[in-house]
Ligand code: DX5
């Protein structure tokens with residue numbers, strides 16, 4: 001595993017996708033002030049998902065603006081084309097989608113060779129079995145709680161059971177992987193995810209759509225921490 005601060009149990013990872021890009025330095029400073037653990041960076045290629053977002057240039061900018069680990073979520077086909085560039089740009093974690101990764105084991109090894117932590121994401125319709133064989137090779141497992149491509153969608157309630165099963169699968173295999181959830185995570189859903197076994201919470205609109213993003217990061221954390 002790459003040397004990242006993985007020992008802390010509960011992580012809040014605001015998603016850059018919902019930030020106001022005209023005020024990027026200020027927005028990043030706000031989430032840092034609120035104690036955000038990671039910055040989640042959504043890369044979309046308009047092929048794997050029906051939306052385009054950003055690439056290496058923005059990762060580089062975030063690296064300059066913040067010391068937070070950059071949690072790069074690759075919603076792209078042929079993700080291996082970007083590993084090297086994104087690692088150089090400053091990615092700390094790179095998470096690819098199993099639906100776009102026929103050579104998952106090799107791709108995870110390649111990410112680690114580049115000095116990053118390696119994660120796999122699963123769409124809501126993708127079974128956990130698709131990652132069972134690589135459970136011990138994972139630094140992070142991302143359970144999508146919406147269909148990827150857009151911020152601001154409603155949390156899919158059936159995801160809670162999948163999070164529980166993912167937790168059990170990781171524990172049974174002895175994997176130390178981070179269990180992250182992404183999509184529709186907000187004050188009304190974060191605690192249920194935490195109780196189901198997730199430890200890392202991506203939140204876009206909940207954080208950057210709030211009047212006070214710093215307070216929102218703190219609120220999400222304390223909604224889980226009171227049950228820790
Ligand atoms: C969705 C992205 C998410 C998105 C989450 O495809 O992977 O990271 O930014 O946004 P919210 O928290 O607004 O659902």
Ligand code: ZN
Nearest residue numbers: 042073182202
């Ligand atoms: Zn994401």
